[in-house]
Amino acid sequence: MKVRRAAKGVGDFLVETLGETVAEVILSLLACALLGCLALIAYLSWSLSPRFTIAGAGLLSLLLAHGAWQTFRTPAKRRRRGLAALTAAGFTVTAMTVLFLLLYSTGCDCL
Numbered sequence: 001m002k003v004r005r006a007a008k009g010v011g012d013f014l015v016e017t018l019g020e021t022v023a024e025v026i027l028s029l030l031a032c033a034l035l036g037c038l039a040l041i042a043y044l045s046w047s048l049s050p051r052f053t054i055a056g057a058g059l060l061s062l063l064l065a066h067g068a069w070q071t072f073r074t075p076a077k078r079r080r081r082g083l084a085a086l087t088a089a090g091f092t093v094t095a096m097t098v099l100f101l102l103l104y105s106t107g108c109d110c111l
Helices: 002-048 050-072 083-107
Strands: none
Touching: 002 050, 002 083, 050 083
């Protein structure tokens, strides 16, 4: 009886370890692919028009700064609407993407 329980515990441990390893590999590959796509977009954008690339980066920076301000300021009694909600959501998505890339693409050997 105890042998069966021990074997089941070892089996569960091995399945969990294998699952975590596979998930880690998938997330690392996804981070490398995302980083590669971002680099390709920046390269293609710069090769088409450096002026528009700089202008687009400036506009994106302004929108992200507005979203950060909306996210971290003292909350108002009413809900955000329109541009404020859009920029706050954009900032949140961008911050989560940056955190994901920092955690998983640092172990990427594709650089």
